[in-house]
Amino acid sequence: MNKNIGFIGCGNMGSAMISGIVKAEIVPSDRIYVCDHHENNFDKVKEYNVNTTTNVIEMVQKVDILILSVKPYVYESVISQIKEDIKKDVIVVCIAAGKSIEQVENAFEKKVKVVKAMPNTPALVLEAMSAVSFNDLIEEVEKEEILKIFSGFGKVEVVKEELMDAVTAVSGSSPAYVYMMIEAMADAAVKQGMPRKQAYVFASQAVYGASKMVLETHQHPGQLKDAVCSPSGTTIEAVGKLEETGFRSSIIQAMDACYEKSKRMK
Numbered sequence: 001m002n003k004n005i006g007f008i009g010c011g012n013m014g015s016a017m018i019s020g021i022v023k024a025e026i027v028p029s030d031r032i033y034v035c036d037h038h039e040n041n042f043d044k045v046k047e048y049n050v051n052t053t054t055n056v057i058e059m060v061q062k063v064d065i066l067i068l069s070v071k072p073y074v075y076e077s078v079i080s081q082i083k084e085d086i087k088k089d090v091i092v093v094c095i096a097a098g099k100s101i102e103q104v105e106n107a108f109e110k111k112v113k114v115v116k117a118m119p120n121t122p123a124l125v126l127e128a129m130s131a132v133s134f135n136d137l138i139e140e141v142e143k144e145e146i147l148k149i150f151s152g153f154g155k156v157e158v159v160k161e162e163l164m165d166a167v168t169a170v171s172g173s174s175p176a177y178v179y180m181m182i183e184a185m186a187d188a189a190v191k192q193g194m195p196r197k198q199a200y201v202f203a204s205q206a207v208y209g210a211s212k213m214v215l216e217t218h219q220h221p222g223q224l225k226d227a228v229c230s231p232s233g234t235t236i237e238a239v240g241k242l243e244e245t246g247f248r249s250s251i252i253q254a255m256d257a258c259y260e261k262s263k264r265m266k
């Protein structure tokens with residue numbers, strides 16, 4: 001792709017996306033510009049030979065696609081710093097939880113091309129799940145470019161913007177819940193005598209394989225669960241205990257909390 005891509009914020013999500021874009025060779029690394037207010041935050045991307053700077057104005061003047069990868073509460077101050085200096089046709093990509101296209105447009109105080117996107121940190125290993133929505137200024141060819149960037153480091157779907165709070169709960173934040181489950185599974189295995197390092201491999205490969213089964217067999221997750229549960233067997237004992245202790249309800253409540261928080265952040 002013949003475009004310069006800029007990032008403001010080189011934290012967890014920004015660096016994961018940068019890593020994914022470089023590994024997937026979406027643009028050469030010398031077309032990636034990264035700005036952060038602290039030099040030491042560039043350590044996360046130093047292996048990729050991207051351009052780094054603490055001078056945000058200098059950076060935004062060079063980029064065609066600008067990804068705002070700072071926390072939601074600094075969006076307004078970052079936008080007010082750069083709004084006079086962005087290129088005329090720049091595409092601004094907002095990845096902040098709870099921020100809407102309209103809020104970003106208002107912060108720029110002028111018509112600007114805006115993409116609302118919600119990626120997740122598995123971008124780092126090219127296994128992100130991302131959703132994108134476009135404002136009406138984005139042309140078809142630009143939509144293709146944005147989809148190419150996001151599909152380079154995982155799966156991407158175009159969704160209506162009103163679904164973005166649900167996306168935040170189901171894929172943006174959900175790696176955290178899965179890591180908690182893997183940690184708990186490993187703790188139990190350690191309790192039962194397995195060495196810690198081996199326990200993480202067993203737990204995470206089981207989760208990875210189960211996810212792949214859902215994605216690749218297209219069977220209902222309940223059907224796949226039933227296939228693991230033999231009559232009077234070990235798995236149904238575990239399933240019974242999970243139901244008794246509110247496993248499913250706990251996940252639904254957690255995702256509702258995430259969704260509501262995302263809605264409140266507007």
Ligand SMILES: NC(=O)c1ccc[n+]([C@@H]2O[C@H](COP(=O)([O-])OP(=O)(O)OC[C@H]3O[C@@H](n4cnc5c(N)ncnc54)[C@H](OP(=O)(O)O)[C@@H]3O)[C@@H](O)[C@H]2O)c1
Pocket residue numbers: 008009010011012013014035036037038041068069070071072074078095096097118119120121172173
């Ligand atoms: N993390 C996720 O899994 C995830 C998933 C989907 C979407 N998101 C969204 O991605 C965005 C970034 O999240 P994150 O988890 O990557 O946060 P993060 O790790 O805190 O990264 C933000 C980075 O921006 C830097 N920064 C803060 N203010 C700045 C400024 N004025 N100019 C330049 N750099 C600045 C921070 O530096 P210091 O830390 O040194 O201040 C940090 O390096 C958020 O809007 C979040 O909603 C995150």
